[in-house]
Amino acid sequence: MKTLATLLAATALASCSSANDKAPASAEPLHSRLLTLDTHLDSPMNFSRAGWSFADRHELATDLSQLDIPRMKDGNLDGGFFAIYTDQGPLTAKGYADALAHARKRSDEIDRMIVDNSDVIGAARTAGDARRLNREGKLIAFKSMENSYPLGEDLSLLKEFYDKGVRLAGPVHGLNNQFADSATDTPKWNGLSPFGKQWVAEMNRLGIVIDASHSSDATFDQLLELSKYPILLSHSSLRSAHDHPRNLDEGRLKKLAEKGGAMCISTIYMSEMNMSPERARLFGEYERIGELSPAEQADLVRRWRELDKTEQMWAADFEDYMKMVLRAIKVGGVDHICFGADWDGGGGLKGIEDISALSKVTERLKQAGYSDADLEKMWSGNILRVLAAQGK
Template sequence: MTALLASAALLIGGAGYAASRKAPADPARAIHETLIVLDTHFDTPANLGRPGWSIMDRHATVTDGDQVDYPRMVQGGVDGGFFAIYTPSGPRTPVGDRAARDFGIQRAVQIREMAAKHSDVFALALTADDAAKAVAAHKRFVFLSMENGYPFEGDLTLMRTFRGLGVTMMGLVHFKNNDLADSATDTPEWHGLSPKGKEAVAEANKLGVVIDVSHASDDVLRQTVMLSSAPIILSHSGMRAIHNHPRNVSDEDAKLVAAKGGVIQINAYSGYMVDPPAASAARDAAMKELMASYEKADTMTVAERRALIARRKAIETQFPAPRANFDMFMQHLLHAIKVVGIDHVGISGDFDGGGGLDGLEDITAYPKVTAALLKAGYSPADIGKIWGGNALRVLRAAQSLADPAVLPKVPVTN
């Protein structure tokens, strides 16, 4: 059974499973339905605390701003993904660290509660094999990840706490530097990893946690590749050769990641794919005021959220800005495959976290990617690697190198 599940990490090839799904008339969609399709970075957990919000309801991107929910996972043929515990950067003080710790734990519990409450359609995933098991049981799998190491920067033993809550991927840093590492979008402070950041890499290896270097500086990426005994991942990044932005990875660094067995997951974040609009003091002021309101977005009612989205659309209409499109996304994806090979590339839309572009607004558009890859000449087996096989391989490799003596027991609730 184990061998069968391992092979299913690329394709669900059993005739029984294929027959259990209604065969689509579109040949590309039919192939899409045979693959394990996962996204390595959903920011959807930010919605879990909102009054009246449920992942079981279908939402609309144009009015709600939401891009991921169960009905659209079904429509988009998305089998699961990594649901992120995103913690905004804050004061690097004992008080700030404790607040970040508590926030991170609360968010992890919310994700677990979501999976447990809807265990008829969701399954908590702790290993790569769990993803295949969930798909075989006709459920969507839920991995936990962390975006920003702020919740554990003050006490690295908290990494074991979060591993015990089911976290299998951790990013060390976000938009601003922290006590662990430099950010790609901040002034260098540590010139890579801090001494504590290097300890965090070693601890992640012991725990079998995949290290995510999206948002990290180039120096952090290179040092992590050198120090980590396990492959690493960029859970949602682009290619700098296609668009020169510090959040995107250079060809040289992408090759370093691939040489260690890692994966670059191409995202769909317009701001990292097109140049920003011309400077406008009025637009900047309007957006600054709007973004202040977003600080309470995860506790807003549906009506309050829709009003906020309407305000944003009004600003965007008044001050139009260039927006990336599906063809640009494919340029990043195809370039990454060309540079590092089919075994080291994956996909994440960065949905519910600012992702989305013309032609790829939410997860319902994912079958279009499969169709485009088929048109580009890639086989179903190749596309299966991109959609899930590569990321699951990295997870499996990281967990195979874990130290059993330090692994916490992770309770499974479904």
């Protein structure tokens, strides 16, 4: 999830489930036969909305959500990491307590969504869980933590969230915190804080994948150096596509690949964000959509879509996205690229507005000459390999 302050300031196994886990090749298009995962789904922000259900189909014309179970099936997205996102607040006892309460509540909401839809989706903790659920014909729900700020000054809380199912976590979000410098803030620690280095060790001990998205360059460098296991960037774009500190430069992508990690390509910050005063006001309401009545939600959508008619949030489109994806593959290699578009967190572009458009990515990659095995790696194999390599 992108907070208003951030927006203004700015994924050991080498392959995923085989095509044999689904219908024979002659029975359905390639994309629907691949095990497909996305490493950053901000949809949990919708799970507390009055009158809203993840099991229902929602249309972009009348809802801001880009992801639900029917559209996951439309786009043949088999699952991914549902984010426990927490806005960055003050580094105080109260700030930490409020953040922890929020993160626990969001984790519980993800659990409740899974229980409410247990006939079609299941909780995953391991790469093996993902493959098993896929064989059973169920969608896959991993948990991630976007921003470790809720841990406060107590690293033992990482074990609590590990026990709750978290298998991917980043140290920081849009502002510096007690663990690290953010890509979109003025450096405070010049990378990781001393406490942040302890966080890395505890992440490695527990077997939680480190997520370097939102980290400053120096933080990324130190995460890569200190981690005993490969790391991921769950939702990042290339700096060569758009020069923004939130994006990863090609030299660091090569270093990530050399250490066995993977970068999951996002649709955000491929251009400057058009954050007009009106869009900023709407974002302020969007960030608390779970507190709005159904009528207030509908009014927010109406005003958002009306603004879309005169100004777009991003200048990039699907063609720009695929150009960046192809460049990232060329630089990092098919063993080190994956997908994390940032659905429901600011992602989506013209031509790839919601999850139902995913097959277009596969079609374009096939046209570019990539093999079915390459596509399996990029859609889930690389993510599951990194997950399985965490020493657990």
